[in-house]
Amino acid sequence: MSASRGTWQNWGRSVATRPVRWLHPTSTEQVVAAVREAVVDGLPVKAYGAAHSFTPIAATDGVLLRLDRMDRVLDHDVATGRVRVQAGISLHELNPRLAALGLALPNLGDVDPQSVAGAVSTGTHGTGSRLHGIAAAVVGVQLVTGDGSVVEVDEHHPWFGAVRVSLGALGILTEVTLQCVPAFLLHAREEPMPLPEVLERLAELVEDNDHFEFYWFPHTEKALVKRNNRVAEGTMPRPLSRLRHAIDDELLSNGLFELVNRVGGARPSWVPRMNAISGSALSAREYVAPSHDVFVSPRRVRFRESEFAMPREALPDVIAGLQRWFDAGHETVSFPIEVRFTAPDDVWMSTGHERASCYVAVHQYHRLDPTRYFAAAQEIFTAHEGRPHWGKMHTLDAGYLRERYARFDDFVAVRDEADPHRVFSNAYLDRVLGP
Ligand SMILES: Cc1cc2nc3c(=O)[nH]c(=O)nc-3n(C[C@H](O)[C@H](O)[C@H](O)COP(=O)(O)OP(=O)(O)OC[C@H]3O[C@@H](n4cnc5c(N)ncnc54)[C@H](O)[C@@H]3O)c2cc1C
Incomplete structure (x- = not known):
């Protein structure tokens, strides 16, 4: 099992630690050995994947396992x-x-x-x-x-x-x-739509599409809606041209967007105008491609994010609350707000547990302090029984979260059986689950 040294940090640059040991196991046997050795040494253990969580959920100053060589x-x-x-x-x-x-x-x-x-x-x-x-x-x-x-x-x-x-x-x-x-192909249809129209047609847009989401540009009434639907059998792929992909996904969504964020950081009063331009720059497009090519886009502008799941019917009030906060002039924000939807599931600690959810995600450029913006958003989300994404920034603790999850205590009981001595804990887990 190989080892490396140094400081570990996450993608969003919101967490950094210096683990005592940093190991790269290739098999279950090596993971078992790493855990047993850590227990003998009295050290905590965490595994991480791509360090794409914005919270310190994967952080440890004990033994850190990177499982990227367990990839078969x-x-x-x-x-x-x-x-x-x-x-x-x-x-x-x-x-x-x-x-x-x-x-x-x-x-x-x-x-x-x-x-x-x-x-x-x-x-x-x-x-x-x-x-x-x-x-x-x-x-x-x-x-x-x-x-x-x-x-x-x-x-x-x-x-x-x-x-x-x-x-x-x-x-x-x-x-x-x-x-x-x-495997399935998706017909992707993306186009600008005024926010009031999105909210007015919400039920239809959410129910009549396999995958519906929208991005709202703060300080404006502009939104970009994305509708992805499975195609009938026999439909041939119609991918985006390389040029269109380069302009929309690389230049507008990444290269120019980085510039917008840098300028916006230096000149906050320009942000509403720049958002209005961004909201219009991404024009309508349609294509047909394999599902994973449609779902996934490059994200090269580094940011921090907070996202909460709420009951679907709360969405208009949540958007109105955010609009009021922006209108009060507290801060200007360049990043669009992303809104998504899922069906109820039966996974105990899933943000979608037994609830039809809307997800509202707020982002801030990584060079700007997100504290005030995310705190204001959290206040709006928690007023609507919001459940925070476990990997995205929030300041809530077990007292609040126990109320939001019907199976919270059952989960803690399994934790008591699987990890009675809290080998896998860290400060974040102590906060959200209790010590
Ligand atoms: C640019 C970007 C885009 C994102 N988009 C989305 C999105 O569209 N939807 C969404 O829901 N989230 C999104 N996220 C959040 C991201 O998907 C989650 O935070 C996810 O957990 C990251 O996966 P990871 O492999 O990097 O896990 P890490 O951040 O490395 O770890 C996350 C947690 O998993 C644990 N873990 C990792 N490996 C193991 C293991 N082998 N055994 C036990 N525990 C383990 C860690 O200890 C930690 O608790 C995004 C994040 C970024 C940075």
């Missing part, structure tokens, strides 16, 4: 759609491997560098009013618990409700079985 597809059954992978494989590597088998994950988020283990552990999700987050596709895991035991958890195991979104609190996931679906 172990087994597959095309007939049932079940695929067993090592937990460190990234979605970026997995998606084309699934496509080659004629399979796909039913839904994905915006980007693909995350590991399977990291994505499911924090409840990573995309959008779709009849669909769930990625963790809902998990039908079994192999878990190394606090005493180094290897436990297989399938749908019949009493821990099944807890292990799919586990916040990294129950142990190290070493293998995951995913229930996939036959």
Whole structure:
């Protein structure tokens, strides 16, 4: 097992630590050995994937395990759609491997560098009013618990409700079985739409599309709506031209957007005008492509993010609350607000647990302090029973979260069994779950 040294930091540059040991296991046996050794030395252990969480959920000053060398597809059954992978494989590597088998994950988020283990552990999700987050596709895991035991958890195991979104609190996931679906193409349709029209047509837009989301440009009434729908069998792909991809996804969404953020940081009063221009620059486009190519876009402008799930019917009030805050002139914000939707699921610590959700995400450029903006947004979200994304910034603790999750105490009971001595804890988990 190889080792590296130095400071660990996350993608959003909101967390940095110096672990005592930093290991790169390649097998379950090596993970077991790493956990047992850490226990003997009295050190905590954390695993991480792509460090794409904005919260310090993966941070440790003890033993840090990077599972990027546990990246194999172990087994597959095309007939049932079940695929067993090592937990460190990234979605970026997995998606084309699934496509080659004629399979796909039913839904994905915006980007693909995350590991399977990291994505499911924090409840990573995309959008779709009849669909769930990625963790809902998990039908079994192999878990190394606090005493180094290897436990297989399938749908019949009493821990099944807890292990799919586990916040990294129950142990190290070493293998995951995913229930996939036959590979599919999506017809992507993106176009500007005034925010009042989006809100007026919300029910129809959410219900009549497989995957609906929109971005609202703060300080304006401009929005960009995205509708992605499965195509009829036999439809041929119609990908974007390279030039269109280069202009929209690289230049406008990344290169020029970085410039907008730098200028906006120096000249906040220009931001509303720049947002109005950005909201108009991204013009309508349509294309047909494999699902993972449609879901995932490049994100090269570094930012920090906070995102909450709320009951779907709360959305108009939440947007109105944010609008009032912007109108009061507290701060100017260049990043669009992203709004997504999912169906209720049965995963105990999933933000979508037993609730039809809308997700509202606020972002801030990484060189600007997000504290005031995110605190104001959190106040609006929590007034609507908001559940924070476990990997995105918030300041809530176990007192609040226990009220939001019906199975919170059941989850803590599984934690007490799997990790009674809190080998896998850190300051963030102590805060959100209790010590
Ligand atoms: C640019 C960007 C875009 C994003 N887009 C979305 C999006 O569209 N939708 C969404 O919901 N989220 C999104 N996120 C958030 C992101 O998906 C989550 O934070 C996810 O957890 C990151 O995966 P990771 O592999 O980097 O995990 P890490 O951040 O490395 O770890 C996350 C958690 O998983 C645990 N963990 C990792 N590996 C293991 C393991 N093997 N066993 C046990 N625990 C483990 C860690 O200890 C930690 O608790 C985005 C983040 C960024 C930076």
